[in-house]
Amino acid sequence: MDHRPERPAPMHRVRIPLPALLLALVVAVVPVAALAASGNQAAGTQTAGTQTSTSQGKVSKGISVTLSPSSRTVDQGQSASFTVAATSVGGFAGPVTFAVTGLPAGAAASASPSSVSLAAGSTAQVTLTVSTATTTPVAKTDFTVKAMSGTTVSNTAPGQLQVLEVKRTFGVTGTVLGPLAPGTTQPVDLKINNSNVRAIDVSNLSVSISQVVRTPAAVAANMPCTTADYKLTQYSGTYPLTVEPGSRSLSGMGVSQAKWPRITMLDTAQLQDGCKGATLRLTYSGTGQAN
Structure with missing residues (x-):
């Protein structure tokens, strides 16, 4: 029996040609670069969309009007009251007056107060009184209310007035x-x-x-x-x-x-x-x- 220690087998170096090594490095680097380029392009598109959306959401200055209640019933010769609310939109500020159109014959409308001053973002209310005559036709009539300030005109708020015949006894x-x-x-x-x-x-x-x-x-x-x-x-x-x-x-x-x-x-x-x-x-x- 031979008791001499075994010698490790000698290592043989394998030579890889230089062109093949460079090719492997290129293959490993290209996907990373492509991924980075793709990420930059997506980020650029998202930012542009946000800017466009902001531009489209811009609200111009104006006035919004609502009428409450939307309908009233009254006897001939009597009066009915409504509440008109005017709201500043888009930072509008200034004096506001009111106009009513479409009332039946013999009926007239008046606002109290006749005008209000709106600050940016505020709301003001007025009482709209519609009076009728004894000759006002017995019918349901649709009318509209709007607010104005110079060349600025609000939306038209719809309303309805029902006039009934007066029946009393003597x-x-x-x-x-x-x-x-x-x-x-x-x-x-x-x-x-x-x-x-x-x-x-x-x-x-x-x-x-x-x-x-x-x-x-x-x-x-x-x-x-x-x-x-x-x-x-x-x-x-x-x-x-x-x-x-x-x-x-x-x-x-x-x-x-x-x-x-x-x-x-x-x-x-x-x-x-x-x-x-x-x-x-x-x-x-x-x-x-x-x-």
């Missing part, structure tokens, strides 16, 4: 100034009871005989008396007849007695004893318009 009674006999005429002093808080313009008054109530003796004797035994003459005064709140009679309003309604008992050839002591029941009616 009472009519009457007093016959004396008894009736064949061939006589008695005036009827009408009394109008206006329970409303405002005056009314009465445009028509009428009287009719609803019933003739004979005495028991006339009924027992079968003696007739009917509406044919009487004649009615209606009120001939000037219309409209303005009646203030409360009870107002024709005499109290200074209407000439010659224009009052009148009842005449006709003098006929027929026996009219059945009408002696008879009671006439009268029905009164009238129409008008509230003020």
